[in-house]
Amino acid sequence: MGLDCAVSARTGTLELDAALTAQPARPVALIGSNGAGKTTLLRCLAGLRSPDAGRISVDGDTWFDSERGVDRPAHRRDVGLVPQHGVLFPHLDVTANVAYGLRAARLPRDQARRRTGDALERFGLVALARRRPDTLSGGERQRVALARATVLDPALLLLDEPLSALDAASRAAVRGSLRELLRSRQACTVLVTHDARDALELAADGVVLEAGRVVQEGSPAELAQRPRSAPVAGLMGQNWLPGTATSREGEVWTVAAGDLQVLAVADDAEPPALGAPAYVLVDPRDVTLHRERPEGSAQNAVHAQVAGVVDVGGPLRVTLDCRPPLVVEITRRAAAALEVVPGATVWASFKATAARAFS
């Protein structure tokens, strides 16, 4: 049961060669930076692009098999797609957009009407039923796209960066409806994202794609806690500080990483070795910012300029201009109180116990 896929496809400079499985009721996050091949893989699954080779099957049903010459066209796949930016039918109102798939599938009229009504209600679109797409906000459009893609309850639901086009406020709202939707779904879902928070909040499993290859798999929480490479750590929003283990004092190791001397505790599974290359992993939520130099033992303290502040809804992500750069997540209130703006100078601190050193 579920999705079973292994395909290769070449587009421009990208050579996609990836395997992906998804279990029913366990949404999979396909995580990767721009150009990693996420959207290409999604298009292969939807039937909008033929892979060069491989196999795709959903619930035992073969959709693509290069060896057997099977390549089912998109409209014969039991699939639903929410493209980036929603992409609504501009000439149809909200109701007709949502009902499109039901009509194309030639469902009986009364059944189609009932299911359209249910979908409008579920996504809070009843008041907008007669509106045209060009009169809707970004968040409203995205909810229409979700309703349209799920009204047929497809065996495989594909979401391409469903939140990336939204501003911070509507992002939080749409993420809420999306989470509810994914919790209630019994079929397979693949969610493309480059945002760790989306993966953590929405998906049960995660697959990280880099330059067309799967580089790591696991639950999003695992990927965040134990990234095995800098790109994975970066994608999961973690600080990945590469350096050398220079000394050890009891539980606490010192790792020289760039300009920083980081105090960290050893990872249980892969502890560092003295004098050998080591990596330190720090969760941005464990780092705090201060105006003055913080007091305390076994503390890491970094004095640096604020390079940038990113608002993706929820806490703010602050990047500090040190080497290696450090990312910090703080609440809006804290950011306002500390006057954290690009160019300001701040102290960042984190406990040694919040930093884990790997070999």
Added chain:
Amino acid sequence: MSAARAHARGGAWRLTPTRLLIALACALAAGFVAIPLIVLATHTSPSALAAALSDPVVLDALRVSVVTTAVSLVAIVLVGTPLAVALARGRFPGRTVLDALVGLPLVLPPVVAGLALLLAFSRSGPLGTALQPFGIRVPLTAAAVVLAQCFVAGPFYVYAVAAGLSGVDTSVEEVARTLRASPWHVFRTVTLPLIRPALAYGLVLSGARALGEFGATITVAGNLQGRTQTMPTAIYIAFERDPDGAVALAVILAVVSFVLLLAVRGLRLARAAV
């Protein structure tokens, strides 16, 4: 439009050099088209128009023009729409050549087009020989009128629709495909509604061109009253014998064309308002 926008912003409308240039160009173009037509209208009288409209020769010409134009439009839509899809969307060898070939009648003098059609469909021409076993003879028939009109007017439709198709966001059609819609269903329910303005524009342009077709028609179809004599050829013939009657005919044709144009404009406005 710009004046209205300036008022909406609360600013006073000022005559800038750019606006003066635009206004002059508009006035020149309007006068260039309207003045000769007004002069034409002043050279006729209600009684002459009434006489022309009861003349069986005129009524025949009007009927032939309207019927052949309608048939031509149907043929142009049936062949031109898939052709436009191929030109706008297709990736095949020879696409550029086909594109240029489709546009050739636009730059060819209509008489040359008529001559080429006449030679191709004549008894000894390749197409004429091919049709002979079926007993079909094209030259000097209403079919020749339709052929001449399609040849000359078709490119206007094809190019307009191809331009409309190029403007459609293909990701909208892709979403439709993931919603159980077959390619034909997608074309009917998504593509066609999105290119409707381009379709209407193409129909008006090629319809008007077919209605006014003269050079190719008279060359390949001749000038047989009730069969191949269209309004333009009737006007030309009348001009040699009875200039006043020709003027009346010309006014009738101009009015019919103008009303057709206005009707389509109105239709588009009404649809846009929905």
